[in-house]
Amino acid sequence: MTLHRETFPAYLRTIELVCRFVGKASDEAGFDQRTRYGCQLAVGEACENIIKHGYGGEGRGNILVTTESSAGEVSVELRDTAPPFNPAGKPPNLDLDPENPQVGGVGLVIIHRVMDEIYYSRDGDCNCLTLRKKNRLSI
Amino acid sequence: MEIKTTEYKRAAVVSVSGRVDSATSGELETALKALIGKGTRNIVLDLSAVDFLSSSGLRVMVTTRKALKEAGGEVVIAQPSDRVRETLELAGLDVLFPSHPTREAAVASF
Numbered sequence: 001m002t003l004h005r006e007t008f009p010a011y012l013r014t015i016e017l018v019c020r021f022v023g024k025a026s027d028e029a030g031f032d033q034r035t036r037y038g039c040q041l042a043v044g045e046a047c048e049n050i051i052k053h054g055y056g057g058e059g060r061g062n063i064l065v066t067t068e069s070s071a072g073e074v075s076v077e078l079r080d081t082a083p084p085f086n087p088a089g090k091p092p093n094l095d096l097d098p099e100n101p102q103v104g105g106v107g108l109v110i111i112h113r114v115m116d117e118i119y120y121s122r123d124g125d126c127n128c129l130t131l132r133k134k135n136r137l138s139i
Numbered sequence: 140m141e142i143k144t145t146e147y148k149r150a151a152v153v154s155v156s157g158r159v160d161s162a163t164s165g166e167l168e169t170a171l172k173a174l175i176g177k178g179t180r181n182i183v184l185d186l187s188a189v190d191f192l193s194s195s196g197l198r199v200m201v202t203t204r205k206a207l208k209e210a211g212g213e214v215v216i217a218q219p220s221d222r223v224r225e226t227l228e229l230a231g232l233d234v235l236f237p238s239h240p241t242r243e244a245a246v247a248s249f
Contacts, residue, residue, distance in 0.1 A: 012162040019191070037191075037222055038229065044193055048161045095231060106230050107194035113229050 002028050005066045010051045010080070011058045015044045018065055022076055025067035026133075029074045035137040042114040043076050045107035046087045046129060054082030054127060078129045086120040088112070088129055142170050149249040150181035152217070152242055156188035159196035168199045175203070180212030183245040184236075187218035192226040204235060213237075217245035 006021060008014045019040040026036035047063055055061050064079040078087070091108040112118065117132040140157040151174050159167060174182060182203065186192070204214045215237045219227070227233040239245035 012160075015160060015162065016158060016191075033221075034225060037225055040191070041193065041226060041229070044160065044191075048193070048195070052161075106197055106232070109231070110194060110226070110229050 001068055001070045003066065003068050005064070007062050007064050008047075009059065010047075010055050010061050010063055012048065012051060015047045015051075018047050018063070019044050021065055022067060022074075025069040025074050025076070028069040029133075030071055031074070031133070032136060035133065038114040038137040039074060039076070039131075039133050042111045042131060042133075043078070045111050046078055046131065048107060049087035050078065050080045050082060050085070050127070050129075054080055054085040054087060056082075073132070073134050075130060075132045078131075079123075079126045081125050082127060084122050085127055086129070087127070088118050088120065088131070090118075140166060142167060144170065144174065146179070147246055150183050150246050151179045152183040152185055152246065154185040154188070158191040159189055159199075160191060160193040161195040164193075164195040164199045167196065168202070171199065171203045172206075175206050175210070180207060180210055181249045182207060182212070182214045183217050183239075183242060184214060185217045185242050185245075186223045187220055189220050189223050192223050194226075194230065197226065197230055197232060200236065201232065213249070215239060215245050215248055217242045 008018055022040050022043045026039050061081050066077040068075045088111045091105045115131045116134045119130045121128045140163040143154045145152045207214050217239050
């Protein structure tokens with residue numbers, strides 16, 4: 001198992017760096033390009049929610065990202081010190097109405113369609129979200 | 140992200156390259172709103188060079204489609220990259236945007 005940990009300042013422009021970090025873990029797991037991209041997309045959506053809805057704006061804290069990868073599996077833990085907030089709360093419906101999509105909920109739909117396991121907990125002053133991908137992305 | 144706009148008789152072609160996410164989608168939204176504001180009714184989004192499309196980018200596409208539909212127009216996609224196709228499929232919004240293999244075919248669809 002390979003573990004990487006890095007702290008990123010909570011700015012929208014740094015989400016790209018988080019995605020690269022996740023891409024590296026996906027490569028170590030041997031994921032195909034589609035699954036790799038899905039993981040980057042899902043983690044990027046979670047980070048956007050932390051920045052916009054957890055911290056309530058940019059530059060108000062950090063996101064500590066830890067990746068664990070082994071053959072065919074990646075786990076990404078996101079820790080932030082925003083007020084209690086689950087950045088990946090399950091949307092009521094994973095099937096968006098194409099003619100009238102709730103545009104704010106699209107990110108959550110993506111997170112839940114890509115990742116195989118999602119856990120949220122409050123650990124002291126931290127929100128702790130773990131996103132796990134075990135299988136090839138099938139969509 | 141880079142945006143280049145070319146206007147034809149039937150439609151405007153907006154070519155986007157790079158990463159379309161929460162940090163950059165505002166720029167795309169501004170460019171598309173400016174086109175609609177000056178009377179453009181049909182827009183082709185050439186997304187062949189987009190290597191990352193997040194839900195923020197999708198939101199801009201959906202709101203643009205809505206504005207154009209209300210004005211009697213439409214937005215279509217030309218040459219979507221694999222990444223663009225994957226985001227649209229994951230969100231289940233691929234059905235909203237007719238897709239064409241070339242810019243020429245997309246413009247000719249209007």
